[in-house]
Amino acid sequence: MTVIIETKNVSKSYGGVVANKDISISVESGGITGLIGPNGSGKTTLFNSIVGYHPIDSGTIQFENQEISKKPVQEIARLGLLRTFQQTRIYGEMNCVENMLISLPHRKMTMREIFSRNNRADYEQADRLLEFVGLYEKRFLQSGSLSFGQQKLLEFAMALMNEPTCLLLDEPTAGINPTLINGLIDRLKRANSEFGITLFIIEHNMRVIMNMADQIYCLAHGELLASGPPSAIQSDQRVIDAYLGAH
Amino acid sequence: MKYLKIPFYLALMAFIVAAPFLFPAFKTQLATLWLMIIVALTWDMTGGQMGYNSLGNIFFYGTGMYVCAIVGIGIAFNVGEYTNASGGGIYTFTDAQYFGGVLLGCLAAGLFCSLMAVLVGFITFGLRGPYFAIGTLGVAIAAGELVSNWEWVGAGQGIAMPVYPYDLETGKVFFYFLFAGTGVVLFVFLSWLYRTRFGAAINAIRDDEEKAEAMGIHTLRYKLTAWALSAFFVGVAGAISAYQLIHFEPLETAYQTINLGIFMVVCVLLGGKGTLWGPVVGAIVFHVFKEVTWNYLLGWQWVALGALIVVTVVFFQDGIMGWLRVKKPEWFGIRVETSSNDATGAAR
Numbered sequence: 143m144t145v146i147i148e149t150k151n152v153s154k155s156y157g158g159v160v161a162n163k164d165i166s167i168s169v170e171s172g173g174i175t176g177l178i179g180p181n182g183s184g185k186t187t188l189f190n191s192i193v194g195y196h197p198i199d200s201g202t203i204q205f206e207n208q209e210i211s212k213k214p215v216q217e218i219a220r221l222g223l224l225r226t227f228q229q230t231r232i233y234g235e236m237n238c239v240e241n242m243l244i245s246l247p248h249r250k251m252t253m254r255e256i257f258s259r260n261n262r263a264d265y266e267q268a269d270r271l272l273e274f275v276g277l278y279e280k281r282f283l284q285s286g287s288l289s290f291g292q293q294k295l296l297e298f299a300m301a302l303m304n305e306p307t308c309l310l311l312d313e314p315t316a317g318i319n320p321t322l323i324n325g326l327i328d329r330l331k332r333a334n335s336e337f338g339i340t341l342f343i344i345e346h347n348m349r350v351i352m353n354m355a356d357q358i359y360c361l362a363h364g365e366l367l368a369s370g371p372p373s374a375i376q377s378d379q380r381v382i383d384a385y386l387g388a389h
Numbered sequence: 390m391k392y393l394k395i396p397f398y399l400a401l402m403a404f405i406v407a408a409p410f411l412f413p414a415f416k417t418q419l420a421t422l423w424l425m426i427i428v429a430l431t432w433d434m435t436g437g438q439m440g441y442n443s444l445g446n447i448f449f450y451g452t453g454m455y456v457c458a459i460v461g462i463g464i465a466f467n468v469g470e471y472t473n474a475s476g477g478g479i480y481t482f483t484d485a486q487y488f489g490g491v492l493l494g495c496l497a498a499g500l501f502c503s504l505m506a507v508l509v510g511f512i513t514f515g516l517r518g519p520y521f522a523i524g525t526l527g528v529a530i531a532a533g534e535l536v537s538n539w540e541w542v543g544a545g546q547g548i549a550m551p552v553y554p555y556d557l558e559t560g561k562v563f564f565y566f567l568f569a570g571t572g573v574v575l576f577v578f579l580s581w582l583y584r585t586r587f588g589a590a591i592n593a594i595r596d597d598e599e600k601a602e603a604m605g606i607h608t609l610r611y612k613l614t615a616w617a618l619s620a621f622f623v624g625v626a627g628a629i630s631a632y633q634l635i636h637f638e639p640l641e642t643a644y645q646t647i648n649l650g651i652f653m654v655v656c657v658l659l660g661g662k663g664t665l666w667g668p669v670v671g672a673i674v675f676h677v678f679k680e681v682t683w684n685y686l687l688g689w690q691w692v693a694l695g696a697l698i699v700v701t702v703v704f705f706q707d708g709i710m711g712w713l714r715v716k717k718p719e720w721f722g723i724r725v726e727t728s729s730n731d732a733t734g735a736a737r
Contacts, residue, residue: 193603219605231603233596244593246586249605257585304604 146171146308146340147192147223152201152211154184154191161187163364164201169308169357174334174341176355178348178375180384184364185344186228189310193225194218205308220249222307228316228344230293234286238277238296241285242268245300268303275299275329291318295326302333308340309333315347327353352376360384405573409565416561420633422676423568427626428649429656429668430575434619436654437662438583439612440595441514445525447650448532449620451643452505453498453627455536458548460497461490461632472543482551490551491567495628502624503617510613517598526646533644547638550631564633571629575622580665582618591615595663652679655694658701661708664721670709 147169154162161184169175177185191198192205194215203211205223233241243260272278275295280288285296294317301309314330315323327350334341345351351358352372360368360375362384368375375381409416428450435441462471465486470478482490513524537545553560582588590611593601602608627643637643644650652675660671675697682693701708707715714721 216602216605216608219603220607224605225603227600227603231597231600233593233600235596236592240589243586244589244601245604247605248586248590248607251586256587256590257582259584260586260589300604 144171145169146206147342148204149188149192150202150204152188152191152203153199154187154196155199160364162191162198162361165361165366166201167359167366167369169340169342171308171340172334172338173356174331174343174354176351176358176372177342177344177361178346178351178358178381179361179367183361183384185361186312187364188361189225189312189344192218193223193310222249222305223310224301224304224306224308225310226294226297226301226312226314228312230290230297232285232293232296232300234284236285237283238272238281238285238288239265239268241296241300242272242303245303247303247305250305271299271302272296274302274332276325291322294318298329298333302337302339306339308342311341311343313344313346315345315350323347323350330354348376402573405569409562413558416558416565417633418680420561420565420568422673423565423572424626424630424649425652425656425672425676426572426669427568427575427622428653429660429672430572430579431619431622431626432653433657433662433664433668434579434591435612435616437657437664437667438588438595439591439615440598441612441616442518442522442654443525443616444522444646444650444654445509445513445527445529446619446623446653447644447646448509448525448529449502449506449623450627450630450649451529451533451536451639451645453502453624454631454637454643455542455548456498456501456624457490457494457628457631458550458637459542461494461550462548464490464493469541472541472546472548480551482554484554487551487554491629491632494631495567495625498624498628499621500624502620502627506617506620507613510616511609514609514612514616526650529644529646529650533640533646536643537639543638545638545640547636547642548631549636550634552635553632564629567629567633568626571622571625576665576669583665587611587614592663655698655701657708658706659697659708661710661712661714664708664710664714667708667710674709 145168150166152162152165153160165188177188179185190196192203194210194213194217198211201211202209205218205221208221210218210221233244243264246260246264248256269278269281272281275298277292277295277299280292285293288296294314298314315326318326330341331354333339343351343355355372358370358372358375359366360381367384368378368381408419412419428446432443432446435443459468462468465482466480471480509528513521513528516524536542542548553563590601590606593606594608594611598608631637634642656671656675657668658671659675660669661667678697679694682690686693705712
């Protein structure tokens with residue numbers, strides 16, 4: 143398998159707080175990679191560094207063998223590397239279908255396509271993906287009125303609409319009703335296997351991430367603590383200590 | 390609703406064409422009303438649809454006037470000599486020079502203003518919210534001051550444009566139709582534009598620009614395009630005004646930040662931001678209100694206008710069409726079900 147995202151010695155600090163220190167990870171193309179760690183261990187900072195939300199202090203970040211650490215957010219998004227937010231971001235005034243249609247990949251459009259209306263195929267694709275995440279019945283509801291969990295699902299569907307090659311998900315199951323989590327795991331796996339989207343997931347729910355990921359990285363105090371397949375991580379004493387607070 | 394649409398628009402077009410003949414005493418008033426509609430619609434492109442509240446769109450109005458004057462006069466005479474009143478020269482324009490000047494002047498004004506929107510926008514679109522409003526206002530004020538010190542275009546005296554070569558009453562009809570034609574073209578253009586993917590993208594920028602960026606939308610490019618399209622029509626409106634008013638000067642007429650520059654915003658707020666008809670309805674209500682108070686409440690007209698602005702901003706933020714859209718969403722083809730979610734409604 144080829145590596146799609148590779149960070150080498152990435153460091154980032156906010157003033158005196160070192161959020162990431164010498165992080166080197168690689169995400170394999172076509173797989174599901176997990177990123178875990180206690181609160182404040184620098185997971186979201188690493189995500190933000192990768193998608194270009196802030197400049198990094200040192201190190202390199204490559205996406206499909208292209209250096210992206212100096213690129214702004216939009217340019218990275220246009221390469222097909224997309225992220226969802228921990229606090230969902232959707233266009234709350236619009237209904238679900240409109241949210242989906244806005245998420246069409248503008249980067250793949252010609253001038254003529256941008257200045258034309260959405261066609262039948264776009265509507266069908268929107269409906270299909272809303273069906274996929276289970277929001278089809280709600281498609282004409284104002285998206286701001288949806289519950290937090292539903293908004294997360296909508297954001298996930300919007301990301302799929304954008305046809306990314308790689309998707310960074312920041313805590314996809316947070317705030318989602320526990321009885322629905324199995325359904326979500328199934329959808330994430332299908333997004334990976336059916337649509338061929340590489341997933342890189344921050345997750346706190348161990349059951350979820352152990353279930354899905356091929357490879358897991360664990361951060362603690364801004365440093366890379368351990369990496370390996372789920373079985374190895376589960377039994378790694380350092381990871382257990384980090385979560386339980388041993389020193 | 391659907392069956393009524395075509396007859397409604399046909400009747401409206403007939404009324405627009407017939408209006409200056411039905412109300413001959415109000416020809417110039419109606420032309421000014423069209424000017425208000427044009428500037429309100431163009432302001433709403435960025436203010437209502439894209440969430441960038443510009444207070445400097447009057448910059449394009451004034452710049453349109455000057456570009457039109459320079460082109461319209463320049464095709465016949467030397468602009469520097471023409472504007473130099475102390476030279477005492479008398480200049481007469483042939484019909485071809487006059488009407489050619491109107492046509493070329495309008496086009497040049499529109500195109501030049503689009504270009505300026507791209508150049509100015511490149512800097513000002515780095516600003517958000519109130520900073521954008523103040524930044525663009527600064528551009529308009531600075532431009533007015535610069536032009537009022539520029540001898541070649543008449544400095545503070547402004548420019549006296551050539552006069553309509555025939556009967557002045559037909560001239561009024563001529564300018565009415567120039568404004569009305571521009572307004573109708575603009576309205577049709579916008580009703581198309583807002584339904585395209587481009588329209589959806591600028592709405593996305595309004596609702597959450599950071600999200601739009603994260604989804605890979607070329608936000609800056611879209612913002613510049615929207616403002617350039619808007620500036621084109623403001624520039625054309627300014628160009629027509631230049632010929633209609635015959636004489637204009639930089640600070641009170643061309644770059645009139647405190648009059649038309651604010652009126653266009655009030656029209657949109659009154660009619661409803663982010664709606665197609667809102668700016669039109671707002672411009673009509675505002676213009677009638679303004680003219681009535683200017684006639685019957687003279688001395689108190691600014692107070693009345695200020696009260697209207699305060700009432701709109703404080704109690705009526707969605708404006709007339711915004712209020713209607715909430716009450717009668719089906720009239721707008723909006724399909725939003727408002728039934729509350731049941732607890733089990735998430736993913737199944």
